[in-house]
Structures are given as structure tokens and as C-alpha cells.
Amino acid sequence: MSTTLPKTAEVVIIGGGIVGAATAQALARTGVKPLVLEKGAFGGAVSGASLACISTHMMDLDELPLLAWTRARWAELDAEIGGFEYNRCGQLRFIAREHDIAVAEGWIAAERAAGLTPELLDPTAVRAVEPALTGPILAASWSALDAVVNPFLAVRALLADAQRHGATVRAHTPVTAVCTEGHRVTGVTTTGGHVDTPLVVLAAGPWAARLAAPLGVVLPMLPRKAQCLATVRVPPVIRRVVGACESTGGVEAGYTQIQQAREGQVLFNTVLAGGTVQSPGSSPAPDGARSAGSTRVSDGEAAHDSSLTGAANSVVPPSIVPPVDLAFVRDSVETLLWLFPGLADIQVLRSWVRYEAVTPDSRFVAGPAGPDGLWIAAGDNGTGFVRSPAIGRLITDGILGRTPPFDAALYRADRFTATAAA
Amino acid sequence: MNSSTLSFAGKASTGHSHAPSKDPGVEPFSCDVCVVGAGAAGLSAAHAAAACGTSVVVLDAFPRPGGQYYMQPPAAPLASAKAMRQVTDGAALIAEAERAGARILPGREVWGVFPGGGQPERGTSAAAPSDAGGFTLHADGDGGAVRVTARAIVVATGAHDRVVPFPGWTLPGVMPPGAGQRLAKLSGTPPGRRTLIAGSGAFLLPVASSILKAGGEIAAIFEADNRVLAAAGIVARNPSIWGELARLARPLFRAEFEVHRGAVVVAALGDDRVRAARLAPLDTSGTPDLAQTFEIDDIDALLVGYGFRPHVELTDALGCTHDFDEAAGGWICRAAPDTFATTVAGVFAAGETTGIAGSRPALLSGRIAGLAAAESLGFGDTSGERRYLVERRRRPAAFAAALATHFTPPAGLAAAITNDTVMCRCEDVTAGEVRAALADGADDAFGAKLWSRAGMGLCQGRVCGFGLARLIAAERGIDPEEVGFNTPRLPLRPVKLSTMQAALKE
The missing domain is CATH 3.30.9.10 (D-Amino Acid Oxidase, subunit A, domain 2)
Structure with missing residues (x-):
């Protein structure tokens, strides 16, 4: 496997946990070729340390449509890709x-x-x-x-499928800053060099807020x-x-x-x-x-x-x-x-x-925020595994300008400030 | 301030006691200095600290104190003067430490160490000394569960074999040299009728010696390093070692076996048991030349190892700083030369934990650490004696260090690891599975572990960690140091749920 960092990418996904992996897989399946940058080992921070329950029970009632969709999606992924010990x-x-x-x-x-x-x-x-x-x-x-799924193998299987469809992945490549010009994302700076990109998906879990802050995006996480x-x-x-x-x-x-x-x-x-x-x-x-x-x-x-x-x-x-x-x-x-x-x-x-x-309402933040080209996909609230395919779908549909099969408004990045203003 | 979901558990357990049928009974001890490890360094530290007037408890994982060098056999079937000497010297060390007042508790491995003497409070996480000072150590094993509160700790946990897997290494009859010697010393039985010893390090000779004494035959020793003259030069400059070397080399002169250089084992052959070994010469880059292999047959035991790795889990769990020194065994605990104090207040380290150097420097570093630990608790001024000991340790330590640089494992050993070679025995993971994880994007030991389970099992990477690091480094073209390691996490050794429950009870 090559370890040099590409100079450009169609989309950079920051974070190689289950959310980044599911987003990469969803994007790659539509023909978009993302570059996944992970600061440590893939799934090594939060995802691999979790117990990966695929559940709809005693969750957020407003989210039931998304949860029902995503639970079914996991079963589909098991049939399509497999290799992650899906066990109903x-x-x-x-x-x-x-x-x-x-x-x-x-x-x-x-x-x-x-x-x-x-x-x-x-x-x-x-x-x-x-x-x-x-x-x-x-x-x-x-x-x-x-x-349940095997958390390590789920990250691996989704990243492997993404790579088969054109994605590139790099471990141990921490992103130090998201670069902008005017009000547009232009690239990311990493410890291994700079990558030009018009689109960044911030899927860095509990580290997302710190990367978003310099861009004027306040994530209450x-x-x-x-x-x-x-x-x-x-x-x-x-x-x-x-x-x-x-x-x-x-x-x-x-x-x-x-x-x-x-x-x-x-x-x-x-x-x-x-x-x-x-x-x-x-x-x-x-x-x-x-x-x-x-x-x-x-x-x-x-x-x-x-x-x-x-x-x-x-x-x-x-x-x-x-x-x-x-x-x-x-x-x-x-x-x-x-x-x-x-x-x-x-x-x-x-x-x-x-x-x-x-997050304050226990829901993901999944959608555009701040400068054009920046997308947030973080806020697992301890139940991120089940939602990851749906979050990947939300981001993919958003980037491609399509309408997702469930209510995207629940996950808007500006919902906390909007509530405060109301 | 329990969470809502957990508080009922405590409440309900009063009314319904299906739970743990038998109370494992954790015996409490309290002391000034707790020494972990009863080998050369630990016994010496215990004796020194106790002689200063401190109360000392010594924990050791094995059924009898003594460690690898001063190993004490269950009975006393002593076959030779040399064995006799190590056993009797060891027995004397043990007796001296006990006479000075040290309480030795063998058969107990430390599974947890925490700051402070009390019981867990919410937020006690990092194992660094609390304001109250001192530590609590939890240990368990055939000796029974104990809880030791101590004001200072001396870590003298020794080392274990440095192993690089090769095809066939899981066959019966194949083992690391340290394990082979342990077998010979403890049971008086050689690992086989005819044993081939290979790998690298000054330790291979004493292993051969132990096997001969136990009545075994040595097919040959294959030492990977081939710089004979340089090694001879180091020996020539250190007369203090001549006597021991002459004893160890006596079988050589009697033509009981030969020592060959510059080749390594690349496969163990056999069906039910090892019957032959395939070897290959090393090229100048330290890579076995698989086009020029040869075989040694008519063997039923094969010992292969490349020196030792210090046990640093305890010092790591305690938060001590470690440095990487390949020749000294890899990751070693940093210790001040005049006190053997680590970077954590109240924690001292001695012997192989601070770098592989053998029994003589270990005895001295143990004594220095024991004295310094006692002094740190207000038991007199030991600086004069420590200065003298530091001076006495200088030459044997320098000799060990010089010799060690000649026996670093060859750089290219991973070339012999075929895809069907088992890397992790606990989880039964092959090199092919590790390579597949790397191909999918994992790029270090941790990433490879997550995706292949290599190092995730019972031994937590203690056996396979070195070999895995070599394999991953070779695949990725990086230094083994960059590959990472398994962070020790509670428990440091597997421990029963019921024992944990009893040990942590208020």
C-alpha cells in the first residue's frame, strides 16, 4: 500500500472511525472518490473501543424513521459486503x-x-x-x-469497500487545519503535507469541535x-x-x-x-x-x-x-x-x-456548516454505530444535492443556535 | 455518586446472594517497601531495604523465589557444581533477605497497582502517587490473593524471551531458550534427547550448559552474529568474566557440541514434533538467504530466541518514562544511575527492567534501589554505600552493554515468515492475516491488532509483540520502534471477576 499523501482529493473525510468509514463507503458507491485521513489507527479511538450495538430500542423517538432505516441498512451491508460478524x-x-x-x-x-x-x-x-x-x-x-457487529471489522469492511470503489485511506495522518479562502473550503493541512480539496467532511468524533472552531463553527459537543x-x-x-x-x-x-x-x-x-x-x-x-x-x-x-x-x-x-x-x-x-x-x-x-x-439533544450533527464545502458528521452520543450508515447517507445526499430518505432537519448544525434565538 | 444504572446492583446484592459462591479471601499486607520480583535484583533490593529497617514485602509470580538465574528447584536433584552454586547462592540470597525481615510471597502476580493506600474513589485513574502518597498493589496466583499497601515500590520484574516466529515454531519441542533452561533447571529434564540451540545472545551458552547437566545432548549452537573477533575483544578486555566463560565453554573444548555463526533457523520441520531444523545464512543486511538453506536433522528439541525483553508493564502502568534501546532489550524503564529511581516518585526499578544486563549488574542495581528506597522513606543516609555500588557496577554493566550490541536480532528475520506462519498463538492469527490487515490500510501494531486480533489474546502481545513489530516494520519499511506496542491496561494479568470484586471491596 502506498503511503504518500495525494495532493488533491474530491472529498477529504477527517476521521477513520465508523462514521468516516460509512460516509466514505456511501460516497464511493456513488462514484465520488473520497480521501479518508485518520490521526491514529482506523477505528482505534472511539469506534473500536465501543460495543457496536445496532439498536432502535430506547433511543430518540423523533429519530425512529432514521433508526429503522439504518438498522435495515446494516442487514443490507452484511449481505452486500459482509465480513463484520453481523449478528441479529x-x-x-x-x-x-x-x-x-x-x-x-x-x-x-x-x-x-x-x-x-x-x-x-x-x-x-x-x-x-x-x-x-x-x-x-x-x-x-x-x-x-x-x-451487534464487530466494531473493528465493520470499520475495516466499510473502508475496504470504499477503497474498492475508488476511495483512498491513510492512517496516522492527523489533520491540523481545514483551509479556506473567502468563504470556501480549499484544502486541509496535515502533519504529512497539504491536500487540495473543495469538500471536507469532519467525522472526527469528540475531536471535531476543535477542528471546526477556527472556521467559526461552534459545535456544542x-x-x-x-x-x-x-x-x-x-x-x-x-x-x-x-x-x-x-x-x-x-x-x-x-x-x-x-x-x-x-x-x-x-x-x-x-x-x-x-x-x-x-x-x-x-x-x-x-x-x-x-x-x-x-x-x-x-x-x-x-x-x-x-x-x-x-x-x-x-x-x-x-x-x-x-x-x-x-x-x-x-x-x-x-x-x-x-x-x-x-x-x-x-x-x-x-x-x-x-x-x-x-451533544445537548443527544443527536448527531450531520450537515453543512460554516464555509462552503464543510460538512459535519459527528456527535455519536455513545450510540454512533447504529446511525453511521444513515449519517453517511445524509452527507452523501447533501453533497450530491439529493433528498435523503429521512428528516435531515433533526441533524442540522445550526439547530442549537436556532433554538436559542427562538 | 453512583450512576443510576449501577447503584441498584450494590443494593440488591444484600438481599440476593447467588453471587460468588466462595469468597476468594484477599489477604491484606502493609509495608514500607514492596519489591515486585524475587530474582537477583529483587532479592538484593529486599535485603538492602530490610537491613535499613524498612518493612519489606516481596511479590513473585513463580512458586519459588530465585528468578531465572537463581532458580530454586522443587526438590534438590543437583547434577553439578555449577548448578549447585547458582542454587545455593540463590538460597543464601533468599535466606539473607528473610533474615533481614523481608516477607517473601511467591506464587502471586501483580494484576493491578494504584496510587494511595485506600479504596477506589471516583476519578482515581492515572496510576501516579496521590497526595496521600504510597501505592496499593493487587496480586493473585497459586499463592492466594493479596493486597499490599506500600510507601515505595521496587520493580524488578525481569525479562522474557525475545521471539521471532518462523514456520513450524508452534510444533511440540520448539521453545524459546529461557523456557528450555527453565525446564532443565526446574525438572532436571532436558527439553529433548538432542537439542539444537539457535538465535542470538550470550545467554545461549548457559542454556546449553543447563541442558547438558540435565543429561541432554546438544546438536549444535547457531549464533546469528558472526563478528567473532569483536566479541572476543570485548571478552578479552573484561577479565572478570573469564572464569565464568571458561566454565560455560568447557563442553566446547570437550567437543560436546560446536558453535556455528552467521546462520538462523528459518523453519522447524516435523509432523507430531520437531525432527529437523532448516537454517539459512544471513546476508550483510541481516536477512536470511533463503536460496542457500541447509538442514540439521536428528533433533527432537529446538530452542530459538534473540535475547530478552524487559517486563515493563508494571512500570508503564505506574506512569514511569521508558526509552527504546534495541540492544538492551527494546523498551526499558528509565532509572537514575545513583538511586535507580524511576521518573515517578516512590517507584524504583532494578535489574533487567532497566535494560538487559545479566545477574551481576542486577544484584548491584537491586541493592542500590533497595537502599535508595529506604533512604527516600527516611531510613538513614545510604549515599556513601550507593556511590561504592555504582562504581562496582560500572564494569560489569559496560561489559554487558558492549556484548549486547553484538547480539541485537538480525534486521531481516521477518523475510522467513511465510503467510501460513502463526504470529499470535493466543488468537491463532497467521502472518498472512496480519499482512492482509496492512494491505487494507492498517499501518502499525495497534491497527493490525484491531483488524487481525494479533496480540489481543491471553498474553496481550507479551509473546508475539516483538515478532509482530518485526513483521510490520519489514512490510512497511520502517523501524520496529515506530510500530508501537500494546499499552498495559488493568488487569496486568488475567484475574477472576470474583477476586477483583473481593479485592476492590470497601
């Missing part, structure tokens, strides 16, 4: 508190009204669906058509810390995605997701309440705390943020991803064993942290 295993949301039963019933009624098919199960019915879930839950909602544990491989024991009932909503709500990877690792993911990084100074581990002055290049986790010249007041994740919180480990092990007591003797192998990009 269904999702359980367990209920541990009495008042959450009514909350779940509310979600179920609204989703059924929109044509989806979730249902409420009593503990006996839950055990028929997930035999190892023997913990003292009160009930669980069940969304049978939800699925905060990085939020999510943490995961993985056990060693064990024989199949957990069949479904097992989540907690989302009763409070909002960016500060914690959530829990448990599943078993195809290779056998039991995975546990949680966002703790109050996990949002509030200011640049409050990052959990100061940059370089791990190996100050070290020349040691870590496993893609030492990002290249110091080279990014963003607005001083934008909030970005720490450039070196810190270890997980001990309290997270304690609480998540407790929760896991409360639900699945039979896992007590399984060994934990690894833990990790990722930063999600959280």
Missing part, C-alpha cells in the same frame, strides 16, 4: 426498579406505534431468551431485531468517558445484548451494556453518571501523565492533539487515554455478577476507556 441477536434491557417497568412500557408503546416490535418480558420469559441471566431482575424489555472490561474467551454463555433500562435520558444518564463477542470474550461497557469532561483542565489524566517525556509510541492511544491548533475554549479528550476508574471496575464487576452470578470464576483480561462526543 436481539437486545434485552433489564429492569431492577419497580418504577422502571412503567418507563419501559412507555418506550415499548411508542416504538410499537411507530411499527417496531419491542415487548416486555417477565423474569421467566427473560430466562428463556437469556438462560444465564439468573440475577434478581424484575423484568426486561426485549427488542428481537436488534443486532462534550467528550464523555465510557469504560469497558473484557474477559478472556469463554464458551458461549451470553446470547444477547443485555442493557439497562434507560429511565432518565439526557447526556448525564449512565448506561450499561453487556454482551459476548463471537470470539468468546464477555464485554461490559458503562458510562458513569457525571462522566462528561467539563473543561479542558479537568481531563481525568493530564496529558503525559502516563509516560511524560517518553518517546514510546503507544498503541495508537497517544493522539497527536498537540499539533491541533483549535480554539482555546473547546473541550477535547485528553491526548493520552487514561486507565479506567477503579470505581468503574468495582461497580461494573458488581453489576455483572449481580446479573450473571455464574461468571464469578471467569478471568478479566483487559479494560479500556473511550471518549464519546455528546
Whole structure:
């Protein structure tokens, strides 16, 4: 594979996570040849560290048309491209508190009204669906058509398909600035040189706000810390995605997701309440705390943020991803064993942290913003995998001047300022 | 301030206790200095620190203290004076450390280390000393789970074999030299009837010696480096090593085996077990010439390794600075020469963790670190003795460093790695799969890991990391240093959920 940087590109996509990969794939399939620039390893920052649930359940009700479309799109991508372990295993949301039963019933009624098919199960019915879930839950909602994909392979498969259709991809190529002339995008500057382009898609997740700020585009996004544990491989024991009932909503709500990877690792993911990084100074581990002055290049986790010249007041994740919180480990092990007591003797192998990009209304920003030629595709809110094909479609339709199959207004970049003015 | 989704778990667990049938029982310890690793450096550090009056706890992963050099066999089937000497010297070191008051806890591997002596609070993330000072170490293993709170830590975790995969390296009978020696030393059984030893490094000779003593036969030693005269020059300038070298080389003079130079193993051959090895001469760029291979048959054991890599997971998890030095083993922990203090307050490192140098420099660096750790906690002024020790360490350390530059792994080893060669044994990933990930756009160890699972398994890249770095560097035409590495993450070793739960309980 060539590693030199092209001098020009029809479109530059900044960010090689699942959103950038899905956008590249959608664009390339229409004949547009994008260049994907990733600051580290593809899918190495947020996407690869997530649990990649393809779900429509207990999400944003206004987004149900998009969610239904995108969930179906994932099944199509599996048929067309495959190679990313698509598994329509269904999702359980367990209920541990009495008042959450009514909350779940509310979600179920609204989703059924929109044509989806979730249902409420009593503990006996839950055990028929997930035999190892023997913990003292009160009930669980069940969304049978939800699925999971392998997050690493999904990024890889979409990028590979994009490359087969004319896209070019470069890892370890951090973009330091988007260049403009007048009110038009003209190119990007990277640590490996300059690329001329009239179109830039900013799919840089929690790093997007800092790249957009110098262009006068304020993206109200905060990085939020999510943490995961993985056990060693064990024989199949957990069949479904097992989540907690989302009763409070909002960016500060914690959530829990448990599943078993195809290779056998039991995975546990949680966002703790109050996990949002509030200011640049409050990052959990100061940059370089791990190996100050070290020349040691870590496993893609030492990002290249110091080279990014963003607005001083934008909030970005720490450039070196810190270890997980001990309290997270304690609480998540407790929760896991409360639900699945039979896992007590399984060994934990690894833990990790990722930063999600959280917006005030928990929706993506997907659309044009600022100078002509700039498109934003960021704001995963911790559930970016399911939406990525739809976000890729929105951006592709926008660039080509077509009408997307769902309401683009929900994702407009200026919606926060418009609301404030109203 | 628990999250809404997690708080009920704690509440409910009081009423419903299906969970962990047996409490693994975490035994708590508290001490001034916790030494991790009971080899030459660790034992020496423990003895020195304890003799200064500090309370010392020593954790070691293996069932018996001693490490690789002073390895203590389960019984005592000692076959020779040399073996006897290492075992008895080791036993004496252990006894001295214990007499000075050090508490040695073998059979426990550290899986977590955290700042402070208390229990987790929200936001405790980076493992750097908190205002309260000190550390908590969690360890587990056949010895039982322990929690050690300590005011200072000495990391003396040693090293492991530096391995580059080749076709057939997963056949029974093929192992790294360190593992082969461990087998011979611990069980008194050679790795096979007739063993071929190959690779690079001064260590190959003592491995042959251990195997002969255990009753095995050596087919030959193949040393990749072929600068005989330069190596001889280094030895000639260091009379202190002559005695040991003469002992190690005695079998050579007795014609018990031969040492050949300038060729490397490019394949292990055999069906149920290794029966032969294919070798190739190295060209001037350090690449095996696959057009000129030859075979050594009538073997049933093959030991191949290219020196050692320091265990730096613990110092990395603690936030210490590391430097890259290929000859000294790759990534090594930075330590001050007069104290062996790392860049993190309260953390000292000694022995191979700070660069591969062998047992003699390790004994001295351990002692320096032990004294400095005690002094840092207010147990006297040890600067005079440390100055003397630094001076005594200078020559053997310089000798080891000079020799090491001759035994850096040949640059072109990856050329022998065929696509069907398994790179990552834990996840069963072949070189072809790694190359395919690179072809799709991955360009470093982390990217290749995400797309191929190489290094994602049980050993977390400890075994395959070096070979993977070599393969990726060769494919991409870059230095192995640029390829990256696996960041250590909690737990540093796999640990049961129930043990974690018990260990982190308030």
C-alpha cells in the first residue's frame, strides 16, 4: 500500500472511525472518490473501543424513521459486503426498579406505534431468551431485531469497500487545519503535507469541535468517558445484548451494556453518571501523565492533539487515554455478577476507556456548516454505530444535492443556535 | 455518586446472594517497601531495604523465589557444581533477605497497582502517587490473593524471551531458550534427547550448559552474529568474566557440541514434533538467504530466541518514562544511575527492567534501589554505600552493554515468515492475516491488532509483540520502534471477576 499523501482529493473525510468509514463507503458507491485521513489507527479511538450495538430500542423517538432505516441498512451491508460478524441477536434491557417497568412500557408503546416490535418480558420469559441471566431482575424489555457487529471489522469492511470503489485511506495522518479562502473550503493541512480539496467532511468524533472552531463553527459537543472490561474467551454463555433500562435520558444518564463477542470474550461497557469532561483542565489524566517525556509510541492511544491548533475554549479528550476508574471496575464487576452470578470464576483480561462526543439533544450533527464545502458528521452520543450508515447517507445526499430518505432537519448544525434565538 | 444504572446492583446484592459462591479471601499486607520480583535484583533490593529497617514485602509470580538465574528447584536433584552454586547462592540470597525481615510471597502476580493506600474513589485513574502518597498493589496466583499497601515500590520484574516466529515454531519441542533452561533447571529434564540451540545472545551458552547437566545432548549452537573477533575483544578486555566463560565453554573444548555463526533457523520441520531444523545464512543486511538453506536433522528439541525483553508493564502502568534501546532489550524503564529511581516518585526499578544486563549488574542495581528506597522513606543516609555500588557496577554493566550490541536480532528475520506462519498463538492469527490487515490500510501494531486480533489474546502481545513489530516494520519499511506496542491496561494479568470484586471491596 502506498503511503504518500495525494495532493488533491474530491472529498477529504477527517476521521477513520465508523462514521468516516460509512460516509466514505456511501460516497464511493456513488462514484465520488473520497480521501479518508485518520490521526491514529482506523477505528482505534472511539469506534473500536465501543460495543457496536445496532439498536432502535430506547433511543430518540423523533429519530425512529432514521433508526429503522439504518438498522435495515446494516442487514443490507452484511449481505452486500459482509465480513463484520453481523449478528441479529436481539437486545434485552433489564429492569431492577419497580418504577422502571412503567418507563419501559412507555418506550415499548411508542416504538410499537411507530411499527417496531419491542415487548416486555417477565423474569421467566427473560430466562428463556437469556438462560444465564439468573440475577434478581424484575423484568426486561426485549427488542428481537436488534443486532451487534464487530466494531473493528465493520470499520475495516466499510473502508475496504470504499477503497474498492475508488476511495483512498491513510492512517496516522492527523489533520491540523481545514483551509479556506473567502468563504470556501480549499484544502486541509496535515502533519504529512497539504491536500487540495473543495469538500471536507469532519467525522472526527469528540475531536471535531476543535477542528471546526477556527472556521467559526461552534459545535456544542462534550467528550464523555465510557469504560469497558473484557474477559478472556469463554464458551458461549451470553446470547444477547443485555442493557439497562434507560429511565432518565439526557447526556448525564449512565448506561450499561453487556454482551459476548463471537470470539468468546464477555464485554461490559458503562458510562458513569457525571462522566462528561467539563473543561479542558479537568481531563481525568493530564496529558503525559502516563509516560511524560517518553518517546514510546503507544498503541495508537497517544493522539497527536498537540499539533491541533483549535480554539482555546473547546473541550477535547485528553491526548493520552487514561486507565479506567477503579470505581468503574468495582461497580461494573458488581453489576455483572449481580446479573450473571455464574461468571464469578471467569478471568478479566483487559479494560479500556473511550471518549464519546455528546451533544445537548443527544443527536448527531450531520450537515453543512460554516464555509462552503464543510460538512459535519459527528456527535455519536455513545450510540454512533447504529446511525453511521444513515449519517453517511445524509452527507452523501447533501453533497450530491439529493433528498435523503429521512428528516435531515433533526441533524442540522445550526439547530442549537436556532433554538436559542427562538 | 453512583450512576443510576449501577447503584441498584450494590443494593440488591444484600438481599440476593447467588453471587460468588466462595469468597476468594484477599489477604491484606502493609509495608514500607514492596519489591515486585524475587530474582537477583529483587532479592538484593529486599535485603538492602530490610537491613535499613524498612518493612519489606516481596511479590513473585513463580512458586519459588530465585528468578531465572537463581532458580530454586522443587526438590534438590543437583547434577553439578555449577548448578549447585547458582542454587545455593540463590538460597543464601533468599535466606539473607528473610533474615533481614523481608516477607517473601511467591506464587502471586501483580494484576493491578494504584496510587494511595485506600479504596477506589471516583476519578482515581492515572496510576501516579496521590497526595496521600504510597501505592496499593493487587496480586493473585497459586499463592492466594493479596493486597499490599506500600510507601515505595521496587520493580524488578525481569525479562522474557525475545521471539521471532518462523514456520513450524508452534510444533511440540520448539521453545524459546529461557523456557528450555527453565525446564532443565526446574525438572532436571532436558527439553529433548538432542537439542539444537539457535538465535542470538550470550545467554545461549548457559542454556546449553543447563541442558547438558540435565543429561541432554546438544546438536549444535547457531549464533546469528558472526563478528567473532569483536566479541572476543570485548571478552578479552573484561577479565572478570573469564572464569565464568571458561566454565560455560568447557563442553566446547570437550567437543560436546560446536558453535556455528552467521546462520538462523528459518523453519522447524516435523509432523507430531520437531525432527529437523532448516537454517539459512544471513546476508550483510541481516536477512536470511533463503536460496542457500541447509538442514540439521536428528533433533527432537529446538530452542530459538534473540535475547530478552524487559517486563515493563508494571512500570508503564505506574506512569514511569521508558526509552527504546534495541540492544538492551527494546523498551526499558528509565532509572537514575545513583538511586535507580524511576521518573515517578516512590517507584524504583532494578535489574533487567532497566535494560538487559545479566545477574551481576542486577544484584548491584537491586541493592542500590533497595537502599535508595529506604533512604527516600527516611531510613538513614545510604549515599556513601550507593556511590561504592555504582562504581562496582560500572564494569560489569559496560561489559554487558558492549556484548549486547553484538547480539541485537538480525534486521531481516521477518523475510522467513511465510503467510501460513502463526504470529499470535493466543488468537491463532497467521502472518498472512496480519499482512492482509496492512494491505487494507492498517499501518502499525495497534491497527493490525484491531483488524487481525494479533496480540489481543491471553498474553496481550507479551509473546508475539516483538515478532509482530518485526513483521510490520519489514512490510512497511520502517523501524520496529515506530510500530508501537500494546499499552498495559488493568488487569496486568488475567484475574477472576470474583477476586477483583473481593479485592476492590470497601
